[in-house]
Amino acid sequence: MTRVFPDGNYESWTQCRSLLPHVKIVLASRNDTDGDDRLNAATLSSNCGLFLDLQGAYEEAGSMHGWALKAREKVLGCEHPHTLISVIHLGNVLDSQGRYEEAEAMHRRALEGFEKVLGQEHPYTLSSVGNLGNVLDSQGKYEEAELLHRRALEGVEEVFGREHRNTLTSVSNLGNVLSRQGKYEEAESMHRRALEGSEKMLGREHPDTLTSVSSLGKVLSQQGRYEEAEAIHRRALEGLEEVLGQEHPHTLNSVGHLGLVLDNQGKYEEAEAMHRRDLEGSEKVLGREHPNTLTSANNLGLVLFKQGKYEEEEAMHRRALEVREKVLGREHPDTLTSVSNLGLVLDRHRKHEEAEAMQRRALEARERVLGYEHPETLITVDAVLSLSYFHQNHVPL
Template identity: 40%
Template sequence: MIDYFSNPFYKVAHTFGDFYRNMSRFVEAEQMYKQALAGREKALGPNHKSTLTTVNDLGLLYCNLGQLKEAERMYRQALAGREKVLGPNHTSTLTTVSNLGLLYCDLGQLKDAERMYKQALAGYENALGPNHILTLTTLNKLGQLYRDLGQLKEAERMYKQALDGYEKALGPNHTSTLTTVNNLGMLYHDLGQLKEAERMYEWALAGREKALGPNHTSTLTTVNGLGLLYRNLGWFKEAERIAYEQALAGYEKALGPNHTLTLTAVHNLGQLYHNLGQLEGAERMYGWALAGREKALGPNHTSTLTTVNNLGQLYHNLGQLEEAERMYEQALAGYEKALGPNHTLTLTTVNSLGLLYSDLGQLEEAERMYERALAGFEKALGPNHTSTLTAVNNLGQLYHNLGQLEQAQKAYEQALAGREKTLGPNHTSTLTTVSSLRLLYCDLGQLEEAERMYEWALTGIAKAFGPKHSVHIHSVG
């Protein structure tokens, strides 16, 4: 009979827990950790450093499982014990502090997360030096936090500092290096530097597939990022193949249908179906994502609010304008509370409300929303970011509707120049501006320019969707 409380067994049990967790076999990992914890608490006491290691690692596991409140309970137990036994500046204590920072990011408590990360970074730099792996890992986490806060240049500084250190210490294909590379891909995506984003994602994907295999959750995260990038580049068929066949199927198999990473892939597939005009599929995906996120993260988490916002966009497209307004206002209130009035997610919802008010004929309110969004995007992202250009394009449409044709022309031409440079001449967003300019030039009596826009739109939409696609027929009809 196995003595589960013997010293050799609980050491082995904890080691197997680590092994199963690293292999994404989370159910077996939990069994091993719990056996190790029971043995260590009985043999060594609840505040022994070995017991606290198991408590901390159970927190990591519950994060992997998306059980965030249970993870917080484990981390707080580990932190209290480690501060008492080892002191606040011991590296093990700082590891739990850093883990709490990551958890608070997942819970949307970003200021608490920043406080934890800064505490961990200062401790690691003091104890281990600026180039130690733990210091670099904390820099990477701070980069992610600043990205979530919309402080993109500060995020880039953190990521580049971490990447430089990882490459020197571990080489370009180590999993820690690849994590930072993947994060830089996401950041460049946010900044509208899409070719640089693609380069980072492809570097991360090749390395992760080789080091971890194609079905590891880290590999799938990069696959998911590439799917989003291809969607924004207008490569919808490639995005659908990646988003569904690889990312979502892989997450469901590894983590189950209600894990936060699975729900992110579901949400992204909803966005893709929305872009393809498959609105029933989009509503089904968004509904799945929203129900899961509300349960796992709560109604006010930023990820939940993003799904609420996208449901608003979907209802807007379906002509359900009152329901769309309700979704947008719920998302805006949540974003303003969680992230502040000038965060890019807040501004995206402001812009969406501008579109809705325009369709409702509330043009003064629409103009107020667009101008707020434009000012915020220009400050946060610069004049040539895709979000900024969307706000410029929307102002052009508003001025067109108001009969202010010269202002409309100025806005449209600014949006077209930026979109063509950033996204290319055949991207769907570029073609939207081209089609709008065609109508404006007709109203201005500039028929040669209108015909040039018509030919551009006709050629570009045929390339993007095929000659018989409904968007193509609608745009040139």
């Protein structure tokens, strides 16, 4: 079974699906194995975990990778490359589950181990650099993440060339963290490069290509190019629904992106429907406290605000803020977005002093975390000045 079960990549999904029930029966007795049989079971469990991870079945994938890691630690030792690969796989699943601190610890362990055993420029080391960059990006540690992604990209370009799949992944990762820092032009260039390469190497309907489509749409939207962004997001969503299904986390993420660009164009009813679909699906698939679910709640709150549905909107923003503070921390960029959004709600309810306090909290933290010239910082400056002007002049806004 270890010989015949594929590595879980997109091209092998049909075979993986047909073999998966048989694999689970085989793996049911894996705790009774030892030596080479234990290593075979670890490989099978790892490949199965990769497939399940790509399907969005994160809990089951994490169980598979956790077992493979323990088996390899026992037979091969903690610093063997195969053991460290299992560390990476488990770290990636933890990242997808929003368990960022645990994921970071895994990826730092893998990177340190690969640098020691294989050296700075080995492909496994460079992959580990990129994975650590991703989880730091998820935590809002953008400067450190950017440095890691630039290191990874430079390395994989040297090792694999400019058009290799690993290189394109690094290009996309760097584009993501540049986008989050407000470096939109450079981010757009990266995402266009990644998309062009993926279409050429993998095809238009490959999940990696569709992810690049979605990332490009997001950075176009951030630049106010909404019509172009909408067309891109509709392409991404249609493809992801076809390839991954209606309730895959990546599909739901694409639903949310389309909802945002519709909102920005004043298409509020369609945007609300998208955000409700995203939120309902994310709660079901990922849970109520997953960072993606909280983003969905926040986005729904925004479109409710624009439609004058203030009570439901305030409930959404308070929920997002409360859980983001708990899960991500008080100064994570997503938490500060919730702080600022709640300030807008309070202002609309004529609670101007409380609203100004929220916006000042968001501003002080954004200046510290994102910098003085980040677009979100500048937006918050305008909000604080507007509320301050109201207090000084006592006139309606």
